[in-house]
Amino acid sequence: MVTQPQEAVIRCEGIWKVFGAKAKEAISAVKSGQLTKTQIRDDLDCIVGVRDATFDVGRGEIFCIMGLSGSGKSTLIRHINRLIEPTDGAVYIEGRNVNTMGAKELRQLRAEKIGMVFQSMALMPHRNVRDNVAFALEVRGVAEGKRREVARQAIEAVELTGWDLKYPDELSGGMQQRVGLARAIAANPSILLMDEPFSALDPLIRRQLQGTFMQLSAELHKTTVFITHDLDEAIRIGDRIAIMKDGVLVQVGTPEEIVTNPADDYVAQFVGGISKLDLVTAVKVMQPLERYRRTNGSADTANWPVARPDDKLNTLVDLSIGTDHPILVKDGDVVAGVVTKDSLLRGIQGREDHGLANGGIN
Amino acid sequence: MADENSFDWLNPFVSVDLDLANRSDGIKQWAIENREAIQPFKIFLDGLIQSIERAFLATPPLVMLALIVLIAWQAAGRRTAIYVAIALTVLGFLSPEAWSLAMTTLAIVMGAVILSVIIGLPLGILAGKSDRFEAVLRPILDTMQTIPAFVYLVPVVMLIGIGNVSGVLVTVIFALAPLIRLTSLGIRTVNPSVVEAARAFGATPSQIMFKVELPMATPTIFAGLNQTIMLSLSMVVIASMISVRGLGNEVLRAMGRLDAGKALVGGLGIVILAVVLDRITQGLNRSGRERGHRHWWQTGPLGLIANLFHKHA
Numbered sequence: 001m002v003t004q005p006q007e008a009v010i011r012c013e014g015i016w017k018v019f020g021a022k023a024k025e026a027i028s029a030v031k032s033g034q035l036t037k038t039q040i041r042d043d044l045d046c047i048v049g050v051r052d053a054t055f056d057v058g059r060g061e062i063f064c065i066m067g068l069s070g071s072g073k074s075t076l077i078r079h080i081n082r083l084i085e086p087t088d089g090a091v092y093i094e095g096r097n098v099n100t101m102g103a104k105e106l107r108q109l110r111a112e113k114i115g116m117v118f119q120s121m122a123l124m125p126h127r128n129v130r131d132n133v134a135f136a137l138e139v140r141g142v143a144e145g146k147r148r149e150v151a152r153q154a155i156e157a158v159e160l161t162g163w164d165l166k167y168p169d170e171l172s173g174g175m176q177q178r179v180g181l182a183r184a185i186a187a188n189p190s191i192l193l194m195d196e197p198f199s200a201l202d203p204l205i206r207r208q209l210q211g212t213f214m215q216l217s218a219e220l221h222k223t224t225v226f227i228t229h230d231l232d233e234a235i236r237i238g239d240r241i242a243i244m245k246d247g248v249l250v251q252v253g254t255p256e257e258i259v260t261n262p263a264d265d266y267v268a269q270f271v272g273g274i275s276k277l278d279l280v281t282a283v284k285v286m287q288p289l290e291r292y293r294r295t296n297g298s299a300d301t302a303n304w305p306v307a308r309p310d311d312k313l314n315t316l317v318d319l320s321i322g323t324d325h326p327i328l329v330k331d332g333d334v335v336a337g338v339v340t341k342d343s344l345l346r347g348i349q350g351r352e353d354h355g356l357a358n359g360g361i362n
Numbered sequence: 363m364a365d366e367n368s369f370d371w372l373n374p375f376v377s378v379d380l381d382l383a384n385r386s387d388g389i390k391q392w393a394i395e396n397r398e399a400i401q402p403f404k405i406f407l408d409g410l411i412q413s414i415e416r417a418f419l420a421t422p423p424l425v426m427l428a429l430i431v432l433i434a435w436q437a438a439g440r441r442t443a444i445y446v447a448i449a450l451t452v453l454g455f456l457s458p459e460a461w462s463l464a465m466t467t468l469a470i471v472m473g474a475v476i477l478s479v480i481i482g483l484p485l486g487i488l489a490g491k492s493d494r495f496e497a498v499l500r501p502i503l504d505t506m507q508t509i510p511a512f513v514y515l516v517p518v519v520m521l522i523g524i525g526n527v528s529g530v531l532v533t534v535i536f537a538l539a540p541l542i543r544l545t546s547l548g549i550r551t552v553n554p555s556v557v558e559a560a561r562a563f564g565a566t567p568s569q570i571m572f573k574v575e576l577p578m579a580t581p582t583i584f585a586g587l588n589q590t591i592m593l594s595l596s597m598v599v600i601a602s603m604i605s606v607r608g609l610g611n612e613v614l615r616a617m618g619r620l621d622a623g624k625a626l627v628g629g630l631g632i633v634i635l636a637v638v639l640d641r642i643t644q645g646l647n648r649s650g651r652e653r654g655h656r657h658w659w660q661t662g663p664l665g666l667i668a669n670l671f672h673k674h675a
Contacts, residue, residue, distance in 0.1 A: 107565070
């Protein structure tokens with residue numbers, strides 16, 4: 001990846017959240033390594049929710065936080081708009097410290113800058129779809145005519161046109177979450193916080209909504225923090241993924257980094273079952289042409305199919321079908337390497353294979 | 363009498379006399395002395411009740427009946443309206459005076475309910491918000507609900523004098539508790555994730571209260587209001603002991619003369635009034651879904667009128 005000085009829209013610095021009366025004590029105990037998690041729970045009567053979480057989210061980036069239930073991910077996301085106060089650490093949004101804001105400033109930030117979608121949808125049952133969607137505008141005191149217009153657009157964006165005057169209990173789960181999404185984008189915030197938005201939906205609807213969301217986020221280019229317990233979802237949606245376990249961010253990286261280079265056994269266990277087809281690029285599975293020639297003798301590359309270094313395995317499979325030749329990887333006009341059928345298959349399996357042992361394909 | 367010298371450790375209660383009853387009788391003196399301070403409140407309440415009563419009695423019975431039926435239709439739908447119409451007709455035919463007596467009772471009950479809402483709703487909201495306040499309030503509410511009315515009848519009369527205002531006051535003491543309790547319950551049982559969502563979208567505490575918590579607690583609050591109305595009606599006979607007129611007074615007088623027939627007429631009148639008020643307030647409680655997701659003014663007689671205008675426009 002090209003390193004560019006990306007502007008951090010959201011910046012979390014050393015966030016700690018410990019629930020319980022002796023929270024500060026517990027933090028110092030964990031920092032110095034005196035007590036284990038169970039000791040803190042039993043001796044100090046404290047629960048460590050988030051442990052020293054630090055990360056940046058750049059403008060327009062979709063940052064996924066993946067973890068199992070109880071890993072602290074929902075607690076962490078609520079620090080960003082300060083629904084929860086950190087025990088230690090600070091959150092900066094566009095350079096402003098959220099934790100030192102006054103009540104009014106904070107409300108303004110929430111109403112104008114941040115939209116949030118909840119797993120439980122949290123729609124207001126006494127308000128119809130339109131009034132739910134326009135809620136953030138209403139609390140800001142936007143005039144009714146303008147509110148209706150904005151709500152209509154947001155409802156259209158999530159493909160619910162015609163449902164404006166229905167009530168949440170008349171809608172299916174998937175449609176309710178579309179309303180939740182419309183409500184989050186209605187005020188045109190620059191940041192979206194998604195707290196397991198699609199987890200409560202059945203798989204088909206979930207796919208559909210993921211599609212809607214990705215389409216929207218491509219159009220609107222919102223900085224997004226997306227919580228999920230589903231690694232597939234995280235990989236499909238996220239530009240970067242943070243894996244969270246017991247309140248700790250175990251690994252932060254691009255989907256490809258996480259899948260091909262898991263930081264520890266816990267992450268490895270997670271990514272084990274993940275399909276590499278749309279993640280791993282040709283660069284990861286190719287070998288230099290010279291080495292190929294050394295083991296297989298010189299070959300005429302003229303008839304070989306050609307791929308680019310950042311082509312995914314899926315593309316390589318397509319190229320590979322219908323020919324017996326290996327694939328030539330070219331970066332522009334320069335030959336970067338060769339992907340043999342063996343290394344392609346190993347790549348799909350997720351195991352390393354540099355073609356050292358293969359006798360070539362004939 | 364227990365011997366002065368022999369203190370029985372196994373039964374200490376007979377040998378110690380704190381003389382609570384006599385000391386507490388001072389409350390009567392206190393009430394008499396503070397009569398003046400309570401006058402503005404008394405005048406206000408008396409004015410309220412009298413204007414309600416006068417309006418109810420001045421309206422011709424059939425017009426009043428039609429009004430109540432229309433309100434029932436609006437609030438609870440056509441079936442309830444028919445039910446209410448039949449019940450009120452029966453009430454009117456109970457005896458020639460039954461209607462005017464019922465209107466007097468209705469005025470007293472209305473006064474008590476209005477006062478209960480003015481006091482109960484804010485207290486209930488506070489109790490729903492603060493655990494400590496709820497803890498303080500709970501024993502007071504228990505006392506108000508269970509202490510026999512005869513206990514506070516005398517001090518109230520000493521303080522305010524006999525009549526409608528005292529009647530409304532003792533009724534409120536008895537009937538207030540469910541409104542406070544259920545308002546508190548309603549606020550407490552609002553889905554916390556919806557409140558969190560409102561916070562996340564930048565709502566102020568008062569916006570959360572009026573746009574989220576109160577609307578979502580409304581069904582529970584209405585259930586409390588319904589209970590308060592029912593309890594108010596059950597107090598009318600006791601209130602008539604301090605010279606409150608109306609159906610309760612009929613029952614009390616009939617009891618004095620051992621006139622079973624008259625007692626039955628008065629009693630049935632109270633029951634019918636209770637049923638009518640119950641049905642109407644229960645109807646208020648219908649959810650949006652039961653109304654077919656229309657606003658309350660889009661159904662019933664108002665909806666009918668609105669539709670007429672719609673067609674002509």
